[in-house]
Amino acid sequence: MSNSKFKYEEIIESIKHKISTNVYKDNDPLPSETALCAEYGASRITVRKAISVLLSEGHLYSIQGKGNYIKNVKKNKFSMRYSCKTIFNNGYDEAKLISSSLVTPDVYMVYNLNIAPNERVVALKWLIYEDGLPIAYDEKYLPYFAGINISEKSLKYKDFSDLVKNKISVYEMYQDLRIKGVNADADVAEKLRIPVGSILMLVELNVYDQSGLPFGWGKLYILPDKTRFFARTE
Amino acid sequence: MSNSKFKYEEIIESIKHKISTNVYKDNDPLPSETALCAEYGASRITVRKAISVLLSEGHLYSIQGKGNYIKNVKKNKFSMRYSCKTIFNNGYDEAKLISSSLVTPDVYMVYNLNIAPNERVVALKWLIYEDGLPIAYDEKYLPYFAGINISEKSLKYKDFSDLVKNKISVYEMYQDLRIKGVNADADVAEKLRIPVGSILMLVELNVYDQSGLPFGWGKLYILPDKTRFFARTE
DNA sequence: CAGTGGTCTAGACCACATT
């Protein structure tokens, strides 16, 4: 029956089995740690090791002073990787920086970067090519205080996290990503040499520091057959 | 300096600080656990508690018999929730099962369900409505052995994981999700009452058991302005 | 072989929640 090598693995297996056979139901209290020690003939540390795994996997939740409780696993949490290296089906041959400038924000920048209308915004625009043809158009906006040097000639195409990593620790950064299907407007259509109204995938990215202050906003338009998004349950 | 309440939190904070200030670089070995005990004046269990947190957060990796090593956090891992309850911007009013039948598989079903051409496939098709108008079209395919009762009148619109949850434990299931932009073909266009060639968001879902055996394949076509995908770094 | 991480123990004290 049991394939587990260690005592704590057997406890995990047993508890998972009791959850999946409805012996333990959602929000039921797990037996107390001392009770589990007796049930499995293990020390409290071993029991807690098992519980810590189940906690980290999301099968339990704890309330100090009360107990550990069953949390029904919803199998709807997916994880995906997103980076400029992986977003294109076949990668890309080159990325050209077509402009880097200090601009007056429009309403979208004021909204997404949470800045005052009189502040300035660093705007970076790239075209990404495959086989000599543009396959994607990338706009990135950063508040001027984020400290990017726009005269920098070495502005290689890179992810937001790399762009700002010297200004903000990766531990103090989080990102929101939104995927939509949109129709190309005149500007983007011309840049990508496609008819106005063609469908494009739009990936918007907002970068924040730990306190929630926006550090960047990006829009990436991609020809729909040049990209795909892939996510998997954890 | 330190806001941490507990000794193990201070150790975590200290190690994270050394990573972000490049004292510890990618793939550097962390000092041995006994060395860390001495450095922080803590027992091995407390040191291991800190290390276990850093391991679970992906800042370290371990090789038994060798040591613990620094893993540079790539901030490109996003997590998203996907379920038929949350995928629509404004939810949906109703979902009509428009057909449930046993069909002979086409090449895509043979491929995605990894079945033989002479096996049978359960096909379920739904239309999802908002304000009386169709906003999405859902096709789900399951190998016949998956044991869904197609005559079941109570085939409510639900996620794959709910559809098969009595046949397969949630602990033995994983799902792959792919998002694409596509042009509506004649069949889908007619069902959704839109012009052929209109852009649609296509969400494909493959469900597997733990051994990798396919348990289901689904295609969900959604009007692009009725949905959005949202992911956040962990 | 020595050094490393992985598991496991008994026992202690604290913070929190309920009665």
Next chain:
DNA sequence: ATGTGGTCTAGACCACTGG
């Protein structure tokens, strides 16, 4: 006051790695 989970300790043995 009692029971709960949360932290911490010292000490032991095992499995794995490398020289």
